[in-house]
Amino acid sequence: MASPADDPNVNRRALLATVGLVVPTLLVATACSREGDDKDEKEGGEEQEVAANEDLMREHGVLRRILIVYREAAPLVASSAKVDAAALNRAATLFRTFGEQYHEKLLEEGHVFPAVRKAGGDAARYPDLLVAQHERGRQLTDYIIDQTKGGSIATGQAEGLAKAMTGFSRMYEAHAAREDTIVFPSFKKALGKQYKELGEQFEEIERKQFGGDGFDMALDKVTNIEGALGLADLARFTAAPPPATA
Incomplete structure (x- = not known):
């Protein structure tokens, strides 16, 4: 009588059983590997998704940099010091196209504020x-653009222009802070499951409005404006140490 080890039928069944275990394991491992590769490609590529509030807040970052330009330039304008008026004009024009016509009109007034109003609660009193x-802000932008056109500041308008830029910055610093901390969180909560879809919709609106990545375009422009006005070096904004104490 042959032992199980010598029985070819037994060996064949054992081999098939082993293959049956190995093949599914390999398939699962391959699928997981591909899924991981796809995830890495998505995370490392240019098409990584940006959530709606992240999109709104990084756009606020660009607009805040324009506010810094205004705040830093205003005292120079008021004192009739030499200022690159053409750069100020480009800053106001960028706030018009990227801030007012796109960010405010299409995103906030078109989508964010209606959702917050509908949801009710404390945030609904802000829109x-x-x-x-x-x-x-649009009235002030009109004024700033008009007073800096032609690359120079209109005669006798230096003080008025400085006040306009200072007032604009003061208003929008408080304005954007309330949006970031009250309105945008309420907007996300109000949308629920639709929130993710709206992030994709915001990206489509941006590309349609600017013919590409509007954020990157605006970032390049504000960086160039800062350079023209001597504001590109972040280190210049480092605060002085506190006064010595007795």
Whole structure:
């Protein structure tokens, strides 16, 4: 009588059983590897998804850099010191196209504020005031563009221009801070599962408006404006040490 080790049928069954275990394991491992590769490619590529609030807040970052330009330039304008008026004009024009016509009109007034109003609660009292501030900002932008056109500041308008830039910056610093900490979180909560889809929609709006990545385009422009005005070096904004104490 042959032992199980010598029985070819037994050996064949054992081999098939082993293959049956190994093949599914290899398939699972391959699928996991491909999934990981796809994830890495997505995370490392240019098409990585940006959430709606992340999109809104990084755009605020560009606009805040324009506010810094205004705040730093205003005292120079008021004192009739030499200032690159053409750079100030480009800053105001960028706030118009990227901030007012796109970020405010298409995203905030078109999507964010209606959702917050509908959701109710404490945040719902802000949209009307924020829209009013948008309107005032547009009036000030008109004025700044007009007073800096042609690369020079209109005669006798230096003090008025300085006040306009200072007031604009003061208003929008408080404005954007409320949006970032109250309105945008309420917007995300109000949308629920639709929030992710709206992030993709915001990206589509941006590309349609600018013919590409509007954020990158605006970032390049504000960086060039900072360079023209001597504001590119972050180190220049480092605060002085506190006064010595007795």
